[in-house]
Amino acid sequence: MKELIFVSSVQKELASERQAIRDFVRGDALLGKYFDVFLFEDLPAGDQAPDKLYLEEVDRCAIYLAIFGDDYGWENDEGLSPTELEFDRATHQRKPRLVFVKGSGDDRRHPKMRALIHRAQRQLTRRRFVDTAELAGQVYASLIRHLELNGTLSSRPYHAAACAGSTLDDIQPTTLRWFLRRAREERRLALSPETPVRDALTHLNLLEDGTPTRAAILLFGVDPPRFVHSAEVKCLHYHGSAVVKPIPSYQVFSGTLFEQVDQAVDFVMSKLARSVGTREAGSTAPVEYEIPRPVVAELVVNAVAHRDYSSAAGIQVYVFGDRVEVWNPGELPPSLTPESLRQQHPSLPRNPLIAESLFLAHYIEKVGTGTLDVIAGCQSAGLPAPEFLEEGDQFVARVWRDWLTADVLAALDLNERQLAAIPLLRSQGYVANVDYQRATGASRRTATRDLESLVAKGLLSLSGVGRGSRYVLIAGPTANAPQMRQMGHEED
Numbered sequence: 111m112k113e114l115i116f117v118s119s120v121q122k123e124l125a126s127e128r129q130a131i132r133d134f135v136r137g138d139a140l141l142g143k144y145f146d147v148f149l150f151e152d153l154p155a156g157d158q159a160p161d162k163l164y165l166e167e168v169d170r171c172a173i174y175l176a177i178f179g180d181d182y183g184w185e186n187d188e189g190l191s192p193t194e195l196e197f198d199r200a201t202h203q204r205k206p207r208l209v210f211v212k213g214s215g216d217d218r219r220h221p222k223m224r225a226l227i228h229r230a231q232r233q234l235t236r237r238r239f240v241d242t243a244e245l246a247g248q249v250y251a252s253l254i255r256h257l258e259l260n261g262t263l264s265s266r267p268y269h270a271a272a273c274a275g276s277t278l279d280d281i282q283p284t285t286l287r288w289f290l291r292r293a294r295e296e297r298r299l300a301l302s303p304e305t306p307v308r309d310a311l312t313h314l315n316l317l318e319d320g321t322p323t324r325a326a327i328l329l330f331g332v333d334p335p336r337f338v339h340s341a342e343v344k345c346l347h348y349h350g351s352a353v354v355k356p357i358p359s360y361q362v363f364s365g366t367l368f369e370q371v372d373q374a375v376d377f378v379m380s381k382l383a384r385s386v387g388t389r390e391a392g393s394t395a396p397v398e399y400e401i402p403r404p405v406v407a408e409l410v411v412n413a414v415a416h417r418d419y420s421s422a423a424g425i426q427v428y429v430f431g432d433r434v435e436v437w438n439p440g441e442l443p444p445s446l447t448p449e450s451l452r453q454q455h456p457s458l459p460r461n462p463l464i465a466e467s468l469f470l471a472h473y474i475e476k477v478g479t480g481t482l483d484v485i486a487g488c489q490s491a492g493l494p495a496p497e498f499l500e501e502g503d504q505f506v507a508r509v510w511r512d513w514l515t516a517d518v519l520a521a522l523d524l525n526e527r528q529l530a531a532i533p534l535l536r537s538q539g540y541v542a543n544v545d546y547q548r549a550t551g552a553s554r555r556t557a558t559r560d561l562e563s564l565v566a567k568g569l570l571s572l573s574g575v576g577r578g579s580r581y582v583l584i585a586g587p588t589a590n591a592p593q594m595r596q597m598g599h600e601e602d
Contacts, residue, residue: 112146115253116171118196120183121151124212127177130242131249137443137458140267141253145173164192165199173256174200175208175249178227178236182220194226201233208252209236210245214300240297243474246459247466251315268420269325269461272318273337276327280337281307285366286330293470315463324419325463328367335364340424340439343370343410345377347429350517367414367464371473374410374427379403381429382511400511401434405487405496409507411473412480413438415465416505423504432513437504448498451481484509492539512536522567527552528560535583540573542580 115135117128132147148167168174176197183191200207209230216224230236237252239245254270257263265271273280286307293299301310311317316326327337334341347359359381363373383400413425418440428435442448443458459465468474475483481498488496488509497508514532524532527550534541534549541549546557561581564570570581 112144113172114170115145115147115173115175116168116196116200117147117149117175117177118168118193118200119177120179120181120191120193123179123181123183124177125151127212127242127245130246131175131177134246134249134458134462135253137446138250138462139443139460141250144257144262145253164196168196168199168205169203171205173208173253174205175210176230177210177212177245178223178230179212180219180223182222182226189222191222194222197226197230206256207234208249209234210248211236211238212245213240214238214298238300240299241469243469244297244466247315247462247469250462266318266323268418269328270315270318270323270463272321273324273327276322276331276337278307278311278320278322280327280332281311281322281330282332282366283307285368286310289330289368289467289471292472296472297470299470314467316467323463325461325467328419328464329467330366334366338419340422341367341370341419343374343414343425343427345374345427345429347377347381349431351430351432351513353428367468368471368473370425371407371411371414374425375403375407378406378410378427378429378434382434400491401493401509402487402491405484405491405509406434407473408480408484408487409434409436409509411468412436412507413505415468415474416440416460418460418503421503430511432511432518434509434511436507437501439504441500441503442505448500451498452485454482481507522569524564524567525560527556528564531560535570540580540582541570546581 117131119128121128128149128151132149132152135141135145135147148171150164150167153163174196176193178193183193185191186195197207207230211227216227219227227236237248239248251270254263254266258266287303290299290301290305290310291303294301294303301313305313308317308320311322311326311330314326316323316329322331324338328334328341331337342362342364345359345361345363346357348354349358361373361377363370363377365373378401379399384397410425410427413436417425417438421439423439425439426437428437440460442451443460446455446458465474474480481496484496484507488494494510494513496510497506499506499508514536519529519532530550531541531546534545541561543554543557543561546552546561547554550557550560552560561570564581565572569584571584573580573582
């Protein structure tokens with residue numbers, strides 16, 4: 111039977127945090143087996159007094175989880191808020207209590223909330239967080255610890271377990287100092303860059319009984335592949351649209367996760383077409399890439415955050431003439447599908463402690479928006495919509511370049527008029543019959559025949575009827591087009 115977690119906080123102020131914890135716990139493959147979450151707002155309307163119902167749910171729960179913010183909330187006749195009453199009830203009932211405080215400073219807090227936080231601090235360990243990503247990492251570590259203490263788990267999840275054979279000497283102090291400095295600047299992390307290694311890793315939940323966890327080694331290790339052999343990103347570049355040998359360009363990056371992300375992104379960007387603008391807006395001429403750098407970075411960092419590090423396979427990044435693909439070992443959580451990634455969805459990282467550090471270093475912008483940011487970035491750049499799919503036990507993210515490569519066009523066997531219309535299709539993504547006539551000099555009947563041929567070849571689709579009809583460029587290769595796509599997963 112699952113243990114019930116009661117989430118206590120001022121509902122209005124911390125609504126997103128409450129929902130994020132519920133979705134995270136229920137969606138995590140491990141935590142979802144052992145826990146469920148109670149939120150008062152999930153209950154149907156009833157005639158029972160809310161304050162009484164709150165306390166009855168505290169009695170019923172196995173774990174009390176408090177999120178304290180700035181507001182104290184509604185007060186009863188005795189001047190006490192539901193949040194404080196719930197904390198007192200959990201204390202009286204000797205429930206395991208987990209307390210998380212939003213923000214690093216207390217100046218803006220209601221005086222009674224400050225007093226409650228200080229009282230909680232005297233009784234138990236409470237942790238601070240800035241965003242829901244950091245909160246999820248803190249909750250994850252606390253719940254895993256709870257399962258260990260009550261004997262439910264005999265070993266920790268792969269990334270959170272102690273890295274056998276490693277010591278604090280296997281941590282790079284310079285990388286850790288860089289991280290702490292960046293996290294302090296970007297996310298207001300309370301730790302100083304000069305915080306000792308042991309103290310910093312303890313705060314980040316990256317130590318187990320004094321030994322660095324695998325996540326610690328992956329993030330800050332001197333030689334991560336020594337302990338996690340598949341901790342690498344393979345980058346491969348092909349001039350055409352299929353995997354062929356010999357590989358024109360092939361590099362393997364195996365430093366810390368931060369280095370892997372930076373180096374893999376640089377590899378991809380170096381293979382993309384770019385245009386240099388004028389200096390009208392400033393002293394430096396702007397450079398624009400066919401795929402925006404934030405899109406590429408999001409694809410790579412998502413793979414690093416969500417991959418299955420227990421797998422012998424590594425992350426593979428392919429740059430083809432028509433697309434960029436990122437493959438990473440590990441399936442989506444059961445509650446997510448490739449299609450659901452196109453909508454607002456909860457963040458369910460496979461490796462929460464790794465995701466938390468990536469967030470603190472601002473490699474992840476905001477939880478649950480990575481794929482949405484990729485979609486928006488492609489749209490703003492005039493690119494076809496990206497694709498997300500699962501291939502066996504691999505997750506694949508695909509972003510299209512100008513997929514009408516010379517090889518593709520040659521395979522389509524287009525006539526001169528059709529080839530002459532390609533620049534127009536590239537620039538605006540569609541063509542009307544009258545536009546085609548104007549661009550090629552063809553008669554209306556010839557234009558119709560040419561356009562219908564392009565539909566049959568899988569290049570265009572017809573949209574609308576009558577005068578409002580137009581032929582829209584397909585957003586990526588289709589099965590009807592010969593030699594459009596032949597994807598193979600390289601195993602080296």
